[in-house]
Amino acid sequence: QVQLVESGGGLVQAGGSLRLSCAFSGRTFTFGDYGMGWFRQAPGKERELVSAINSIGDSTYYTDSVKGRFIISRDNAKNTLYLQMNSLKPEDTAVYYCAASEYTIVVLATAQYNYWGQGTRVTVSS
Numbered sequence: 001q002v003q004l005v006e007s008g009g010g011l012v013q014a015g016g017s018l019r020l021s022c023a024f025s026g027r028t029f030t031f032g033d034y035g036m037g038w039f040r041q042a043p044g045k046e047r048e049l050v051s052a053i054n055s056i057g058d059s060t061y062y063t064d065s066v067k068g069r070f071i072i073s074r075d076n077a078k079n080t081l082y083l084q085m086n087s088l089k090p091e092d093t094a095v096y097y098c099a100a101s102e103y104t105i106v107v108l109a110t111a112q113y114n115y116w117g118q119g120t121r122v123t124v125s126s
Contacts (some may be wrong), residue, residue, distance in 0.1 A: 005118070011076060011124075012123070017087075021080055022081040023079065024079040024098055031074075033104065034055055035054050035101040035103050036099065037053070037071075037099045037101065038052070038083045040094035040095065041095050042091075043092075048063065052072070053072045054104060061106045069087045070083060071083070071084040089125045093105045094124075096119060097117050
């Protein structure tokens, strides 16, 4: 079974930065075989895809509201996914989840993600 564990959330002032990490583990599974994504869910809102990356890390997607501020990356040697978040805004406040898809491409559909982490909370104060 694949396990995903997020870390790096916290409280930050508007304009600040945070770096989220997602550690991938699974005895018979290879991180480099999975497309990965970062999702977020704010209170009272649906979960949304923030960013996604293909299995080898050379293709990415960002939702419009984070373009130019967030950077997704992965280190397949370390089995870790990252999300560098800069110029944070109060509207970025949410629980952030990483997810793994058995597709190797950049995956945009929530239903195509097979494994999910428990989430890490990000709070941006104004």
